[in-house]
Amino acid sequence: MTAPDTESLGAPARPRRRPADRRGQAPVVAVVALGGALGATARYAAALWWPAQPGGFPWATFWTNVVGCAVIGVFMVVITDVWAAHRLVRPFFGTGVLGGFTTFSTYAVDIQKLVDAGHPRTGLAYLAATLLAALTAVWLAATGTRRVLKWRQP
Numbered sequence: 001m002t003a004p005d006t007e008s009l010g011a012p013a014r015p016r017r018r019p020a021d022r023r024g025q026a027p028v029v030a031v032v033a034l035g036g037a038l039g040a041t042a043r044y045a046a047a048l049w050w051p052a053q054p055g056g057f058p059w060a061t062f063w064t065n066v067v068g069c070a071v072i073g074v075f076m077v078v079i080t081d082v083w084a085a086h087r088l089v090r091p092f093f094g095t096g097v098l099g100g101f102t103t104f105s106t107y108a109v110d111i112q113k114l115v116d117a118g119h120p121r122t123g124l125a126y127l128a129a130t131l132l133a134a135l136t137a138v139w140l141a142a143t144g145t146r147r148v149l150k151w152r153q154p
Contacts (some may be wrong), residue, residue, distance in 0.1 A: 031088045037098015043101050055119045058110040061103060062130055068102035069134040073141030082149060102134075 043064050050060040075094060079085045107130055114123030 003108045027088060031092035032096040032099075035092040036100035037095040037096075039100025039102075041100075043103055043106075052110070053150075055114065055117050055122065057122060057126055058106075060124065061106050061110055062133070065102050065104065065107060065130055066133045066137045068098050070137040070141040071085040072098050072102075073138040073143075076144045077149070079143050081146065 046060045046064050052058040052060065072094065075098070079090055079094075107126075111123045111127050114126065115119070
C-alpha cells in the first residue's frame with residue numbers, strides 16, 4: 001500500500017523558500033564596511049591622540065563611546081522622525097560609521113587590562129561610568145533632538 005498524497009487530503013502546500021538574494025545585500029554590506037572603516041579610523045586616531053596610561057582610566061575610549069552614543073541618539077531621531085533617508089544611509093552611518101567609532105569590545109578589553117594590572121576599582125568605575133554615561137548620552141540626545149524639532153515646528 002502506498003502513502004496517500006498529502007495534496008489530495010487538503011493539507012496546505014508549503015511555500016518554497018527562495019535562495020537569499022545576495023546581490024540585493026551587496027550594497028548594504030559595502031556601505032557598512034566603508035562606514036565601519038571610517039568610524040574605526042576615527043576611533044583609532046582618538047586613541048593615538050589621547051593614549052591611556054597603564055593602570056589609568058581609558059578616557060579616549062570612554063569619550064568615544066559617550067560621543068558616539070549621543071550621535072546615535074540624534075541620528076536615529078532625525079532619520080525616523082524627520083528625514084526619509086535613502087535605504088543605505090542608516091547602514092552606512094548608523095551601523096558602519098558609528099558602529100566602527102564606538103567600541104564596546106575595547107571597553108571590555110580595557111576593563112580586563114585594568115583588573116589584570118591590579119586596578120580592579122578603576123576597572124569597576126570605568127565599567128559603571130561608561131555604561132551609565134553612554135545610556136544617558138543616547139537618551140539625552142534623542143530627547144533633546146525631539147524637543148528641538150518639536151519647538152521648531154510652526
